[in-house]
Amino acid sequence: MATFRSVFPLPHIPDDLTIPQFILDSQHPSRPLRPYTTPWLIEDHTGRPFGHSELSHRTFGLANALSLKWGIKRHDIVCIFSPNNIDYATTIWAVHRLGGIITPANPGYMVEELVHQLHATKAALLVIHPTFLDTAHKAAQIAGLPNDRIILIEDPPYSETTSKHTSINNLVDFGSNAPQNFIEARLKPGEARTTLAFLSFSSGTTGKPKAVAIPHYSVIANIIQMATHYKINDKSWKEKRMIPGDVAIAVLPFFHIYGLVVNLHYLLFCGMSVVVVPKFNFPVFLESLVRHRITHLYIVPPQVVLMCKHPDMKKYNLSHIKFCMSGAAPLSGELMEQLHKVLPNATIGQGYGLTETCTTVAMIPPTQKIATIGSAGQLIPGIIAKVVKVDGSLAVEGEQGELVVTGPSMALGYLNNETATRETFVDGWVRTGDEVIIKNGEVYVVDRLKEIMKVRGFQVAPAELEGHLLMHPDVVDACVISIPDEYSGELPMAYIVLSEAARKRISGNQDASLKLKAVLEKHVADVKVAYKRLAGGVEFIDAIPKNPSGKMLRRVLRDQARKLKVTRTESIRARL
Known part of the structure; x- marks a missing residue:
């Protein structure tokens, strides 16, 4: 067998929509209907819910303000340097309404690292959390970005420094009360495939972090691929993993591709409520799980370790959790078994993906309650994979080699880096740099060939x-x-x-x-x-x-x- 793929066909993927048009304005056949009373986002520490109308209002107001005050338009790049926040989504969608591009930055970055991202992307605006104002000031100065182009994602306590910057709340109010100053970006058929939505940073197989060029179509495609994999709107499929009214916790950072595409956009598409957590603190995290009656966990192995071993776990009843997926790094079989004891009512498994594939390549199959030990998941619909052996020949089922994949969600390459693009993106295929075995449609990661x-x-x-x-x-x-x-x-x-x-x-x-x-x-x-x-x-x-x-x-x-x-x-x- 030269290639491996899912047996499930993909429905139509629109290639003329931006991400906010797909998420906020349209109803794809694979998308379940969300009850009007079901919140979209929930602020963790206050419990405040945000529904469709409020998020749409904030998105419009912010887009209008960005257009009026800074002239943000098509192809302009806005960097978000913040932990998770309700207005993280608002900022993304507002910039996309204008035809702009988002580059999410890790808020833990030091000055040198933020400067690298600002220089590489030539960002026109910097949206930051007030906590990181000092780092942002220093990085912006080095990158040549004026101070009046630094926006605060939430209202800070008053100080002489913070008073020099406007906030998202102020901009939403300003933009909502002003005449519309922009014409929303409308794409022709096929344009979503090449119109950039994100410049997300990844180290690829080698070297310094590089900006991965991700178009709107890639994100939309991956959402539909995951929805098809789990049959979330298939009336004949009774064992649905995600249903409207379920509640997930977004503790993974939105600057990471896993948090950005899966935790935020896919779960909203499923009709779920997403509790937005700015920072991971394990005891507080446990309290949030219980307070919000969380049903779905998307986490990474270090968090699994804590759930299996931290003494505070004994204080909480987590029987309401019905789905737990670990990703971003391999999870051992021993940890999977321990996690099952901690979450006895949950489906437990792993997912696999990369920034370069615009996230998900494989996920726990919809038919499994507990994933196959060692498996990173089943290839999702639309993904075609091949396993390339050291001698360049293609492996058959059960043989080991480098995983190379293609599908509708692949990124376009690395921004302004033809050499790195040629190494990873080859004739529409993405070299993952991971050594795997594929058996029964499931991917087993054996080793990492790449240096990262x-x-x-x-x-x-x-x-x-x-x-x-x-x-x-x-x-x-x-x-x-x-x-x-x-x-x-x-x-x-x-x-x-x-x-x-x-x-x-x-x-x-x-x-x-x-x-x-x-x-x-x-x-x-x-x-x-x-x-x-x-x-x-x-x-x-x-x-x-x-x-x-x-x-x-x-x-x-x-x-x-x-x-x-x-x-x-x-x-x-x-x-x-």
Whole structure:
């Protein structure tokens, strides 16, 4: 068998709609009817519901204000630098109404990382949470973005600094009370396939984070693919996984493709209410699950670990949860079994996807209550997959190789990066960089061929950390690899070749060696978001192993690090 695919056909996917027109204005045949009284979004800490009419009103008011005050129009790019917020959706849809493009940024970014995204996308506006105003000011100044183009996503406590910036609430009021200043973007048949909606950042298979160009059609297609997979509006299908009136919790960040497409847009399409959580705090998260009677959980493995092991779990009855899906990184069979004990009434499984595939490629089958151990899910309708072996030939069922996929939701490539695009996007197919086996239509991820590691579900590019380490005067070479971690999945660890002067300085002095390791860890921590820090530690090495062409042999050091971890663990146990 050369290719693998779902047996279920896809319904029509409109290619002349923007995302807000599809979500807010239309009724696709695969979409169930939402009762008028069922909220769309719910603010977690207040419980305040937001229905269709209010969200539509806020979207129009904000779009009109953006047009009036800054002239935002087709192809203009707006960066959102904020945790989850009710107006995250409003901002997305308002910019899309104007024909603009959203680039979501991780609010944990340090100045250097935000500058990279602003420069790469040439963003015209920056919508931020007031908490991150200092970082935003510094990054905007370096990127050449004027202060009056920084907007606050929520009203802050008054201060001299915050008073210089307007808020989304103020803009909604202004735009709602002013004559309409824009003509909404209308697409011709086929234009949604190439009209950009998002520039979402991913490291791809190698290198620094790159802007993935995602058109409106890709998001709409993936929503319809997931809806078809779970037969959410199929009258003959009785075991529906998602129904109008169900309540999901959006604890995954909307800047991440999983949270953006699945948690936000797909669940709204299903007629569900989505509880918007700005920041993950486990005890507070548990209280929210009970207070809102959450039925659906979309989480990542570190959160699964907490649900299986945290002592606070014993305080809560979570029998109302009927569906739990883990994604963004592999989930072990042991954790799946433990989670089933914690959530006895829930369907439990995994999903698999990438930013480059505009999210979902595979999900737990609609017929399974508990997913097959080790499976990342069943290929969803519209996805065609092939498994390419090392010699370039195509694997048959049960054989191992790199997963390569195509379908209607694939991104267009990387913005302004033809070299990286050619490496990952090949004749309409996306090279995932993951080594898999496909059996009975289900995907089993065996290993990661690409260099990118996953830390708590977030991508970390070794080259980015290595480049920063090489800026330190004591470092002449560096190789960052991943080590396994039960909570985070993987942790970055650095092997470092020191300069001659640094080697002499620490020679025979263990304290000096430990202090230098701490200095190098801080060198990274000072400028990188928390999940990119060297939590796996630093080890000094005489030389980085490389092949004849000079490419680093990461696998050699990865194997060495795992042995080192085992040795350390055994040493600790011996002392106990």
